[in-house]
Amino acid sequence: MTTSIVVDDVSKTFRYQYHRTLKQVLRPSRRTREAADPDGGPPTDGTFKALDGVSFEVQQGESIGLMGLNGSGKSTLLKLVSGVMRPDEGRVLTRGRISGLIATGAGFHNELTGRDNIYMNAAMLGMSKEETDAKFDDIAAFADVGRFLDTPVGNYSSGMFARLGFSVAVHVDCDIFIADEVLAVGDRPFKRKCLKRMKEIRESGITMFYVSHSAGSVKRMCDRAIVLEKGRVGFDGDVEEAIKFLHYDGEDEEPDAEEDERDDALANDI
Ligand SMILES: Nc1ncnc2c1ncn2[C@@H]1O[C@H](COP(=O)(O)OP(=O)(O)OP(=O)(O)O)[C@@H](O)[C@H]1O
Numbered sequence: 001m002t003t004s005i006v007v008d009d010v011s012k013t014f015r016y017q018y019h020r021t022l023k024q025v026l027r028p029s030r031r032t033r034e035a036a037d038p039d040g041g042p043p044t045d046g047t048f049k050a051l052d053g054v055s056f057e058v059q060q061g062e063s064i065g066l067m068g069l070n071g072s073g074k075s076t077l078l079k080l081v082s083g084v085m086r087p088d089e090g091r092v093l094t095r096g097r098i099s100g101l102i103a104t105g106a107g108f109h110n111e112l113t114g115r116d117n118i119y120m121n122a123a124m125l126g127m128s129k130e131e132t133d134a135k136f137d138d139i140a141a142f143a144d145v146g147r148f149l150d151t152p153v154g155n156y157s158s159g160m161f162a163r164l165g166f167s168v169a170v171h172v173d174c175d176i177f178i179a180d181e182v183l184a185v186g187d188r189p190f191k192r193k194c195l196k197r198m199k200e201i202r203e204s205g206i207t208m209f210y211v212s213h214s215a216g217s218v219k220r221m222c223d224r225a226i227v228l229e230k231g232r233v234g235f236d237g238d239v240e241e242a243i244k245f246l247h248y249d250g251e252d253e254e255p256d257a258e259e260d261e262r263d264d265a266l267a268n269d270i
Helices: 022-026 030-034 074-082 114-124 129-143 146-150 158-170 188-203 215-221 239-249 257-269
Strands: 003-015 047-059 063-068 089-094 098-101 176-180 207-211 224-229 232-237
Touching (some): 003 074, 003 207, 047 207, 063 215, 063 239, 074 098, 074 207, 098 158, 114 146, 129 158, 158 176, 188 207, 188 215, 207 215, 232 239
Parallel strands (some): 176 207
Antiparallel strands (some): 224 232
């Protein structure tokens, strides 16, 4: 078996960004000092660990669901794996070309048309002009933005933005595919199309790293799940067990049952 991703004792620290007046900086009141800790605890040095000693390995072709409550560090971890961000401690190793959707429309230029942005986005993901030429019609058909293809993306709706970004990402020949909250963007037909395409990607032996709050789609899409808890790996293993683990620990953040049912139905459809 070939190792696809190694995350070795990785930590990432961020700084809280407060906006204070000059007076507050020079003469901080007790209230301002206490505000340095949003949990209301004692004043901190203004930093916190979004990821703390995270380690795991992924084999080529595995499909990993990354789960956890809001703010547990999932997107940060994806950014480290995709190379958009570097860890402060530890190391992240990946094998092969990475594609995927991390921030919808990241790297798009508002003043350029959809067509130009497809070429630019594809180049950023490592595709040559010839490769993009060959796949252009498929990419445009998948995005399905109609006549808007030749208008500046600055005028697109957020859903159209997402369609274009996802469309390029799924047409890149890659070894690792990263998807953050795919089900959160696009309308129902587009979500269905995305899930179908991701299933094909998964079945083609590409390593998949998929962030979702939807237990249903992780169950159908992934063969292993990692649950982050406040920046640490709380669970790593069987998907069903991961879901149980999450329900047990997140009493006040049970996934929305209705939404889960809808996603289940969508995933069943494909
Ligand atoms: N660039 C940044 N600067 C400061 N703090 C950040 C930055 N990026 C993320 N954070 C913080 O790091 C923590 C983890 O964020 P992250 O986006 O990784 O969580 P998540 O698990 O993806 O959350 P969600 O489920 O809400 O998308 C959060 O508290 C967030 O506010």
